[in-house]
Amino acid sequence: MSPERYARINQMLDNRQTDLTLCLDTVHKTQNIAAVIRTADAVGIHQIHAVWPDADMRVSGNTASGSQQWVKTIQYNCMSEAAKAFNSQGMQVLATNFSAKAIDFRDIDYTKPTVVIMGNERDGVSDAGLAIASQHIIIPMLGMVQSLNVSVASALIMYEAQRQREQAGMYGSRQLDEAYCQKMLFEQGHPIYAKACRRKNIPYPSIDEQGQIAADATWWQRMREPDPNAEEA
Incomplete structure (x- = not known):
């Protein structure tokens, strides 16, 4: 291994955030999954979660054009299984959803251990996902369209989390074993x-x-x- 590659891999490991993650709630379009995983890698997320009741929906080895080598996807058959994992880590659980109690995604403190549930392309976050969320969040939009592609919405939220964590000095200190x-x-x-x-x-x-x-x-x-x-x- 060249010194340059050794340094680059170590830099990546130093910046991985083990307590910041996403949960894809039956998201099944491969191009969206690929984009989400690629962005997760870019902002230093260590692993993501995915609820896929149907085995045919599960991410393939080549989905993320190499990003899956760096960001692990933990798969669940149902949301209750995922909830147990989040609770065991003491995470605040957020869900993207247009509801009366939803707040601007930028008003969240992402320096806390956090998981954001992102819904699928047609139905959004499932009832099971909404039930385990401690807070609903929205991305304000001023045009006629009231929803964004799941990969675009995920990227906006992840980069806001990265911004807050960088300001808090949470990058550069290795958290991985x-x-x-x-x-x-x-x-x-x-x-x-x-x-x-x-x-x-x-x-x-x-x-x-x-x-x-x-x-x-x-x-x-x-x-x-x-x-x-x-x-x-």
């Missing part, structure tokens, strides 16, 4: 070796402070051995 960081450095810095480890069932090695593989002779010997799972020619 070392095991995860080592895994990302190896997989994204040495992808060929990472694939070989998965094929041969070899544990990942450590990555040193120069971004290089720190492994003993036994590990390298196992790496040089023929792949037992390879098909014979």
Whole structure:
């Protein structure tokens, strides 16, 4: 791994926000999912959540044009499963929804642990999603159209959250555990070796402070051995 790539991956890891996330509520258009994940990566969100009752709706490996390598999508069959995860982290749960109690999305304090539920393209946030939300939010609009594409709305909210968190000095201090960081450095810095480890069932090695593989002779010997799972020619 080059010094430049090592520094870039570490910079990304230093800026990841583990207590800021989105929940896609049966959002199923792949181009929208891709755009949301791409923006999540851009603002430093570590992972997003998605409720997909129908297995056919689930995100594909190539949906986000590489962004899915950096932003994990945690999938649920129903909103109640997602709610348990949010409650366990003490998150304020927001839902985009035109209602009497909805407030401007910019009036929210996003420096708190936060999840924002974004509804699907046709129906918006489900009743189950609205029920677990502590606050409804809206994006004010002055034109004739009263709704935005889910990926556009998500981007506006995420960048407002990023703005607030930057002002609060919440970026640049690593929140992720070392095991995860080592895994990302190896997989994204040495992808060929990472694939070989998965094929041969070899544990990942450590990555040193120069971004290089720190492994003993036994590990390298196992790496040089023929792949037992390879098909014979």
